[in-house]
Amino acid sequence: MKGRVAVLREYGGDFELREYPLPEVEPGAILVRLTRAGICGSDLHIWRGEMKAVYGETPRDLTFGHEMCGRVARLGAGVHTDSMGQPLREGDRITFAYFFPCGRCRVCLQDELGNCPRKGRPNRVAGTPPYFNNAYADYYYLRPNHYVFKIPDEISDDMATPVNCALAQVVYGLQRAGLRFGQTVVIQGAGGLGLNAVAVARDMGADRIIVFDRIPARLELARAFGADHALSLADLPTPEARIEAVRELTDGFGADVVADLVGYPEVIPEGLRMLRSGGCYLEVGNIAPGNVFSYDATALVRGNTRLVGTSNYSPWAIPQALAFMRRNLKRFPFERLISHTFPLERIGEAFRQAEWQRREGDPLRLSRAALRMDGD
Numbered sequence: 001m002k003g004r005v006a007v008l009r010e011y012g013g014d015f016e017l018r019e020y021p022l023p024e025v026e027p028g029a030i031l032v033r034l035t036r037a038g039i040c041g042s043d044l045h046i047w048r049g050e051m052k053a054v055y056g057e058t059p060r061d062l063t064f065g066h067e068m069c070g071r072v073a074r075l076g077a078g079v080h081t082d083s084m085g086q087p088l089r090e091g092d093r094i095t096f097a098y099f100f101p102c103g104r105c106r107v108c109l110q111d112e113l114g115n116c117p118r119k120g121r122p123n124r125v126a127g128t129p130p131y132f133n134n135a136y137a138d139y140y141y142l143r144p145n146h147y148v149f150k151i152p153d154e155i156s157d158d159m160a161t162p163v164n165c166a167l168a169q170v171v172y173g174l175q176r177a178g179l180r181f182g183q184t185v186v187i188q189g190a191g192g193l194g195l196n197a198v199a200v201a202r203d204m205g206a207d208r209i210i211v212f213d214r215i216p217a218r219l220e221l222a223r224a225f226g227a228d229h230a231l232s233l234a235d236l237p238t239p240e241a242r243i244e245a246v247r248e249l250t251d252g253f254g255a256d257v258v259a260d261l262v263g264y265p266e267v268i269p270e271g272l273r274m275l276r277s278g279g280c281y282l283e284v285g286n287i288a289p290g291n292v293f294s295y296d297a298t299a300l301v302r303g304n305t306r307l308v309g310t311s312n313y314s315p316w317a318i319p320q321a322l323a324f325m326r327r328n329l330k331r332f333p334f335e336r337l338i339s340h341t342f343p344l345e346r347i348g349e350a351f352r353q354a355e356w357q358r359r360e361g362d363p364l365r366l367s368r369a370a371l372r373m374d375g376d
Contacts (some may be wrong), residue, residue, distance in 0.1 A: 005020055011048060020132070031140075031141055033373075037065050079159065102120075140234065173284050179256070264291070272305065283307065339353075340368075
């Protein structure tokens with residue numbers, strides 16, 4: 001048997017679907033039949049060509065994608081349960097960490113598996129065994145020593161798609177930032193990460209949530225996910241205006257936590273100035289090389305500012321994310337997080353739909369696209 005893998009042909013362009021044989025499933029591994037794959041902001045960075053320093057001037061044999069869920073196609077010998085001890089059988093719906101910490105180094109032993117210096121990442125060169133190493137494909141190969149979790153029946157595939165990326169990332173990040181009950185948080189950007197962060201902050205007991213974005217539909221959705229103040233960049237076009245708005249909404253103190261979920265470094269200096277003394281700035285959005293910003297180091301010292309950057313997460317964030325979603329099914333409109341779905345053979349169209357950067361003459365719109373591989 002064979003399965004398809006999407007390979008990028010040119011930055012900002014289309015993909016080619018290639019077929020590869022399904023791998024033999026070694027003991028301790030799982031072959032997953034993918035049902036959904038999301039287009040994350042970091043995937044858009046790759047597709048646009050903003051990560052050429054990592055992947056080359058041309059995307060030769062480049063395959064990628066990491067936000068996904070699916071069903072167990074084959075279980076390797078010795079795999080009988082998920083990582084929480086629930087029985088696992090072929091056909092069960094699962095989500096999983098897309099990276100592989102070693103679990104044995106001194107970093108992992110401090111419960112920082114997402115920071116493991118030895119962690120394995122999927123190979124992004126198409127045709128590399130076991131072939132199905134990324135989300136834009138029919139299958140995904142979970143190597144031994146993975147972290148895998150059954151998806152509750154109440155959570156649909158569309159809702160589960162961002163669990164192992166955007167949702168787990170903000171669950172982990174906001175906890176690392178130290179957000180506490182009754183505090184104020186500012187969310188810079190109401191994309192996939194930002195909207196999940198709004199809901200998680202509300203669930204964690206934040207007293208006031210302030211969100212900035214330029215797209216009206218995103219701001220409306222941010223309110224539906226629990227934002228107290230959804231502020232438009234059209235109304236507040238300068239950093240000074242936005243900083244002053246936060247000061248006014250926090251009685252002059254500033255926010256306890258500010259989180260960059262946009263992915264462009266120019267938002268960082270103004271976000272730092274939105275913090276109260278002793279506040280924490282959470283940086284999640286910037287993943288492309290060369291994203292440089294300038295800031296007065298003395299202001300960091302005098303403000304007793306904490307800076308927390310987070311890439312990946314410890315695997316416990318996934319079951320926490322599933323539990324969060326399950327208890328809030330009637331509270332937040334998770335089903336609205338994905339606006340469009342496309343079959344794998346239309347992946348190029350899906351990326352063009354998901355592209356949120358405004359071109360000259362384009363309308364501002366909300367688009368959060370996903371691929372469906374199960375034919376639904």
